[in-house]
Amino acid sequence: MATPPDDETLLLDLNQAFYRAFAGRDAEQMATIWAKAAPVCCIHPGWPPLFGRDAVLEGWRRILQNPAQPPLEMLAPRVTLWGDVALVTCFERVEGQYLIASNLFVREGKGWKLSHHQAGPVATPPPGGASNDETDPDLDDLDDMDDDDEDDDDDLPPGSGTIH
Amino acid sequence: MATPPDDETLLLDLNQAFYRAFAGRDAEQMATIWAKAAPVCCIHPGWPPLFGRDAVLEGWRRILQNPAQPPLEMLAPRVTLWGDVALVTCFERVEGQYLIASNLFVREGKGWKLSHHQAGPVATPPPGGASNDETDPDLDDLDDMDDDDEDDDDDLPPGSGTIH
Numbered sequence: 001m002a003t004p005p006d007d008e009t010l011l012l013d014l015n016q017a018f019y020r021a022f023a024g025r026d027a028e029q030m031a032t033i034w035a036k037a038a039p040v041c042c043i044h045p046g047w048p049p050l051f052g053r054d055a056v057l058e059g060w061r062r063i064l065q066n067p068a069q070p071p072l073e074m075l076a077p078r079v080t081l082w083g084d085v086a087l088v089t090c091f092e093r094v095e096g097q098y099l100i101a102s103n104l105f106v107r108e109g110k111g112w113k114l115s116h117h118q119a120g121p122v123a124t125p126p127p128g129g130a131s132n133d134e135t136d137p138d139l140d141d142l143d144d145m146d147d148d149d150e151d152d153d154d155d156l157p158p159g160s161g162t163i164h
Numbered sequence: 165m166a167t168p169p170d171d172e173t174l175l176l177d178l179n180q181a182f183y184r185a186f187a188g189r190d191a192e193q194m195a196t197i198w199a200k201a202a203p204v205c206c207i208h209p210g211w212p213p214l215f216g217r218d219a220v221l222e223g224w225r226r227i228l229q230n231p232a233q234p235p236l237e238m239l240a241p242r243v244t245l246w247g248d249v250a251l252v253t254c255f256e257r258v259e260g261q262y263l264i265a266s267n268l269f270v271r272e273g274k275g276w277k278l279s280h281h282q283a284g285p286v287a288t289p290p291p292g293g294a295s296n297d298e299t300d301p302d303l304d305d306l307d308d309m310d311d312d313d314e315d316d317d318d319d320l321p322p323g324s325g326t327i328h
Contacts, residue, residue, distance in 0.1 A: 040242045041253060044327055046287045047246045049253045051242070062325040069326050078215070080203045080280070082270050085249035088279055089205060089213045094328050100207055102266060102282045106246050116244070116251055118266045119327070120284020161226040162233050163208055163264055163283070164258050 007086065007112075008079045014112055015088040015103055019025045019074040025064040031057055038106045043118040045099055070095050070116035076126035086112065091126040171250065172243045173274075178276055179252040179267055183238040195221055199277035202270045207261055207282040217308040239319050246267035250276065255290040262286045 005013070014033065021029035034040055034056060041054040043049045045064070050056045063069055077090040092099040104116035131145040167178070167257040178197065185193035197221060205323055206220040207213045208227070214220045227233055248271040256263040268280035 038246055041185050041266075043250065043253070043266065043284075043286075044325065048286055048291070049242075049264060050245075058243050059325055062167070063327055066326055070328060072327065078207055078213075080215075082202055082249055082279065085246055085270075086307055087205065089207070089267070092327075097328070099327075100213060100282075102205075102207065102280065104268070106249075114244065116266065118264075118282050118284065120207075120282065121210060122207075122212055125243060127212070134207070161208065161211070161223055161257075162230055163227055163236065163263075164234060164261070 007081060009114060011079050011086050011088055011105055012077055014078050014105065014114070015090065016074070018103065018114060019092075022064070022072055023158065025069075027057070027061050027064050030060050033114050035106055035108050035115045037108055038113065038115045040114070041116045043120075043123060045119050076128065085115075092119060097138065098125055110126065171245060174250055175243050175245075175250050175269055176241055178269060178278070179241050179254065180238070182267065182278060183256075184234065186228070186236060190234045191221070191225050191228050194224050194228065197278050199279045200270050200271055202277065204278070205280045207284075209283050209285060229239055242291065245255055249279075255286065256283060262289055 004138065017029070018033050020026075022032060036053065036055060039051075040056050041049055041051050041052050042059060044059065047059070050059045051061040072093075073093040075091040077088050080087040080089070086105045088103040088105065090103070091099050092101055098121070099119045100122035100152060103114060105112040106115045107113075181193070182197050184190075185197060198217060200217065204212055204214050204217050204220050206223060208223065214223045233259075237257040239255040239257060241252050244251040244253070249324070250269045250295070252267040252269065254265050256265055262285070263283045265281065265283040267278060268275040270279045271277075282300075310315040
């Protein structure tokens with residue numbers, strides 16, 4: 001009965017572990033989550049990109065050691081797979097505001113490692129509400145992640161779009 | 165003497181083409197840049213993520229057709245390669261403000277196609293100044309993109325870091 005977990009399950013668990021390391025201010029655990037062989041890059045909200053494992057982990061040490069850093073809640077994770085590279089997008093809730101994150105994982109050794117992270121502000125809460133106590137995502141959500149279905153149109157914000 | 169262009173050159177050209185399609189408000193060209201077989205995702209600044217080719221291209225159509233959309237200048241592109249997936253990070257300048265973008269390309273057919281884009285505000289201009297007329301990046305920049313060198317520490321913003 002014990003089948004090995006599939007990639008989506010592994011990636012969602014690892015994405016949770018990333019946010020658990022953040023919540024626990026655990027720099028050692030954070031270091032195990034980031035890739036060692038593959039190149040890494042990290043873009044915190046408002047920060048310029050950090051390139052290379054040393055710079056990325058030093059950035060995290062600063063954040064994790066900072067007593068002014070408010071807690072962060074991860075919501076609505078969603079997996080996209082491209083073979084040996086995978087993206088987990090998720091919302092982050094910080095002090096009642098929302099961020100949207102792209103977490104890019106690569107296969108390294110027997111598992112997956114985080115190789116790129118970008119988070120930035122988003123104007124809307126995650127679909128389905130402002131809070132999420134589930135550890136597993138909605139399966140329907142995973143099933144249609146790479147569909148070209150028309151339903152996705154409701155993801156579009158109201159009004160005409162602008163980048164600024 | 166005519167050697168085929170390497171992946172970095174191809175990716176930088178394609179990244180330029182993405183911003184050229186934006187500048188030319190060319191929805192058809194934009195559609196050719198995005199992947200057809202691989203799953204796609206796009207996160208515009210402040211927007212929730214768009215999943216699936218139809219939703220992503222519809223989002224672009226709204227932006228490209230919007231007369232209020234200001235022009236956008238791409239600066240300081242930098243390539244990170246993970247085999248068949250590649251990341252181009254770059255700055256975007258819009259109305260004197262800066263955004264930082266992650267553009268993820270996947271191999272599709274004989275070339276590369278855009279599969280994920282996220283852009284969000286950044287507090288600092290790109291390294292090397294506020295404008296960039298070069299079409300090719302600094303080779304030194306490419307050479308050290310996956311190094312763990314200490315020089316990258318100067319990418320860290322001053323003071324202690326916070327995510328908010």
